[in-house]
Amino acid sequence: MTHPDQATGSSIDPDEVARFSALAEKWWDAKGEFAPLHKFNPVRLGFIRDRAAERFGRDVKARRPFEGLKLLDIGCGGGLLSEPMARLGFQVTGVDASARNIGTAKAHAEPQALGIDYRCDTAEVLLAEGAGPFDVVLNMEVIEHVADPREYLRTCAHLVAPGGMMFLATLNRTPQAFALAVVGAEYVLRWLPRGTHDWKKFLKPEEIRGFLAGQPFDLQGPFGVAYNPLADRWSLSSDTQVNYMMTVTPRG
Amino acid sequence: MASKTAPQSLKATHDVVIAGAGMSGATFALACAQAGLSCVLVDPQPFESQLAPTFDGRASAIAYASFRQWRALRAGEMLEPHACPIDTILVTDGRSPGAAAGAPTPFFLRFDSVEIADRSEGEPMGWLIENRHIRAALAKAVQAAGIEVLAPAAVASVERDASGAVVTLADGRTLRASLVVGAEGRRSVVREAAGIGTIGWDYPQSGVVATVRMAEPHGNVAHEYFLPGGPFAILPLTENRASLVWTEPRKRADALKVASNEAFQAHLSRRFGDFLGKVEVLGPRFVYPLSLSLAERMTAPRTAILGDAAHGVHPIAGQGLNLGLKDAAALAEVLADALRLGEDIGSEAVLERYARWRRFDNVMLAAATDVFTRLFSNDQPLIRLGRDLGMAAVNRIGPARRFFMQEAGGAVGDLPRLLRGERL
Numbered sequence: 001m002t003h004p005d006q007a008t009g010s011s012i013d014p015d016e017v018a019r020f021s022a023l024a025e026k027w028w029d030a031k032g033e034f035a036p037l038h039k040f041n042p043v044r045l046g047f048i049r050d051r052a053a054e055r056f057g058r059d060v061k062a063r064r065p066f067e068g069l070k071l072l073d074i075g076c077g078g079g080l081l082s083e084p085m086a087r088l089g090f091q092v093t094g095v096d097a098s099a100r101n102i103g104t105a106k107a108h109a110e111p112q113a114l115g116i117d118y119r120c121d122t123a124e125v126l127l128a129e130g131a132g133p134f135d136v137v138l139n140m141e142v143i144e145h146v147a148d149p150r151e152y153l154r155t156c157a158h159l160v161a162p163g164g165m166m167f168l169a170t171l172n173r174t175p176q177a178f179a180l181a182v183v184g185a186e187y188v189l190r191w192l193p194r195g196t197h198d199w200k201k202f203l204k205p206e207e208i209r210g211f212l213a214g215q216p217f218d219l220q221g222p223f224g225v226a227y228n229p230l231a232d233r234w235s236l237s238s239d240t241q242v243n244y245m246m247t248v249t250p251r252g
Numbered sequence: 253m254a255s256k257t258a259p260q261s262l263k264a265t266h267d268v269v270i271a272g273a274g275m276s277g278a279t280f281a282l283a284c285a286q287a288g289l290s291c292v293l294v295d296p297q298p299f300e301s302q303l304a305p306t307f308d309g310r311a312s313a314i315a316y317a318s319f320r321q322w323r324a325l326r327a328g329e330m331l332e333p334h335a336c337p338i339d340t341i342l343v344t345d346g347r348s349p350g351a352a353a354g355a356p357t358p359f360f361l362r363f364d365s366v367e368i369a370d371r372s373e374g375e376p377m378g379w380l381i382e383n384r385h386i387r388a389a390l391a392k393a394v395q396a397a398g399i400e401v402l403a404p405a406a407v408a409s410v411e412r413d414a415s416g417a418v419v420t421l422a423d424g425r426t427l428r429a430s431l432v433v434g435a436e437g438r439r440s441v442v443r444e445a446a447g448i449g450t451i452g453w454d455y456p457q458s459g460v461v462a463t464v465r466m467a468e469p470h471g472n473v474a475h476e477y478f479l480p481g482g483p484f485a486i487l488p489l490t491e492n493r494a495s496l497v498w499t500e501p502r503k504r505a506d507a508l509k510v511a512s513n514e515a516f517q518a519h520l521s522r523r524f525g526d527f528l529g530k531v532e533v534l535g536p537r538f539v540y541p542l543s544l545s546l547a548e549r550m551t552a553p554r555t556a557i558l559g560d561a562a563h564g565v566h567p568i569a570g571q572g573l574n575l576g577l578k579d580a581a582a583l584a585e586v587l588a589d590a591l592r593l594g595e596d597i598g599s600e601a602v603l604e605r606y607a608r609w610r611r612f613d614n615v616m617l618a619a620a621t622d623v624f625t626r627l628f629s630n631d632q633p634l635i636r637l638g639r640d641l642g643m644a645a646v647n648r649i650g651p652a653r654r655f656f657m658q659e660a661g662g663a664v665g666d667l668p669r670l671l672r673g674e675r676l
Contacts, residue, residue, distance in 0.1 A: 030599065030600040030601040030604065031600065038601045039601075041595075041601070042589075042590075042593055042595070045593040045594060045595070046593055049592070049593060049594075060592060061288070061592060063288055063591075083594070083596070084593055084594030084595050085594060086594070087594035087595075087596075088593075088594040108414075111413075111414065111415045112415050112596075232608075
């Protein structure tokens with residue numbers, strides 16, 4: 001199956017791209033199909049902000065703490081992370097393999113004059129073109145959707161500038177993740193369209209570490225994220241069985 | 253009402269436009285400024301007119317948590333000389349009050365601030381402050397914080413689009429912001445422009461407010477008597493004065509407003525003689541019709557409402573202003589946190605957090621106050637017996653009493669940081 005609106009590269013799985021393109025217009029509806037992502041957003045934004053502020057010595061209470069730093073958002077979708085990062089002062093490049101996602105993201109950001117550079121591209125193309133390097137690379141909830149996660153992760157890591165960092169978020173391949181993220185979120189709660197996730201492609205933290213073995217990078221984490229159904233809120237947690245995040249820093 | 257499309261070309265002038273520079277609106281503006289949000293206060297009245305002694309004759313019971321917020325916002329220090337601490341609250345069911353009636357019924361509730369001293373850090377349960385002093389202190393703090401004030405200026409219309417709202421003033425000026433906040437009280441223009449409806453009803457009662465000087469020291473005790481015609485409160489003020497808040501059937505209240513000083517004084521001692529002691533009436537009297545009005549929602553696209561614009565409650569429990577101040581603290585905290593995450597502060601995802609946080613509190617208190625009013629404005633023997641037993645029971649059960657005191661102090665629930673006395 002080929003799509004005219006699609007970028008090409010080794011990390012592309014055509015079925016995955018088609019699935020998200022169909023949902024593109026709905027990205028910004030906080031009560032629509034991406035509602036769980038909107039609910040999930042504050043905890044990951046807070047994590048990125050706090051870790052980045054620590055690494056770059058910035059004040060989290062400043063209006064634009066990350067002024068002067070470059071950020072790449074891989075698999076940016078409708079721009080749910082790119083826009084907040086631009087408001088926090090980063091010079092943002094957002095890439096997505098789906099042209100419809102990029103179209104949605106551009107249309108949404110434009111009236112706000114956020115100055116985000118959105119491109120229909122992949123990590124592989126960026127690296128081949130000699131783009132970057134970037135002080136921060138965001139790799140959030142993407143790796144469980146790509147065809148070759150090892151190659152993909154190495155490519156992304158090489159886009160990180162010396163002294164910079166990469167954020168990675170994904171789902172653990174555990175029975176709990178199968179129960180919550182696939183059966184619970186897709187079938188019972190109907191939070192996500194069925195088929196959003198393929199449990200077999202979920203990755204364990206040690207597999208992520210393995211992908212970068214022998215490479216000049218250090219990994220930190222995993223850091224768990226848990227959902228509190230009573231408060232309807234996500235928060236950082238020591239439980240990494242379902243959602244977790246890691247950071248990657250170039251060595252030396 | 254559908255919103256019209258705002259001109260995209262207009263550049264944002266502020267993060268937040270706040271309609272209404274009253275006590276809740278000004279407090280919210282101070283909190284916004286502390287959070288680093290640029291805001292502008294718009295009010296149809298000249299800002300200074302609020303400071304005239306005739307503008308607002310009421311005094312407010314300020315929960316200790318609310319006062320902490322003002323301290324955190326640098327308005328508390330100016331208020332301290334005018335704030336009378338409430339050390340004790342006495343609630344009495346006075347069936348046949350007055351000089352001729354003898355002792356009140358033995359059933360009463362007694363709340364002492366020492367009982368919750370561990371949780372309130374030794375502060376009183378609350379403070380009694382005349383509204384004009386509150387308004388003056390907030391005005392000074394707003395000025396000191398460099399917050400822009402457009403007054404007199406009326407909001408004529410609000411137009412909203414995907415990325416912001418445009419507020420057009422009656423004189424033709426326009427303001428563009430990510431968010432518009434309606435804090436203009438019960439007849440909120442912002443609420444109406446957003447198409448948020450209200451539910452509510454009038455009570456067949458009015459509140460009569462007068463300031464008196466007491467002959468005997470009031471000892472920082474607040475009294476609440478439940479009389480068949482409605483509740484009567486003696487609220488201690490500085491300089492051994494007290495604010496009398498007295499709810500009466502509408503007609504009688506209207507008559508009291510126009511009565512001569514002598515007639516008013518005579519009426520007071522006839523009704524409350526033993527409770528009140530000898531008093532000297534100071535300054536004008538004020539009469540406020542009582543009503544309940546609840547907004548159906550706290551938010552709409554690019555819009556949030558707070559204070560009386562969202563919920564005008566019966567002042568029986570002295571919680572109306574405290575609710576508004578809690579709204580202000582919660583909304584400012586939600587916006588501050590969103591701003592520091594880089595979120596769009598006027599987006600639905602952000603506003604929903606505020607709505608969820610405040611909705612339960614507001615509806616519960618309005619409902620409880622309504623039930624309270626109906627229960628206590630009644631002379632049915634069975635209802636009387638029931639409520640007397642209830643009050644006696646609450647009084648004997650320490651935990652229940654401490655809960656009510658903390659609720660009165662505003663410390664129940666998931667407390668905004670400002671109400672814990674922390675800066676944003």
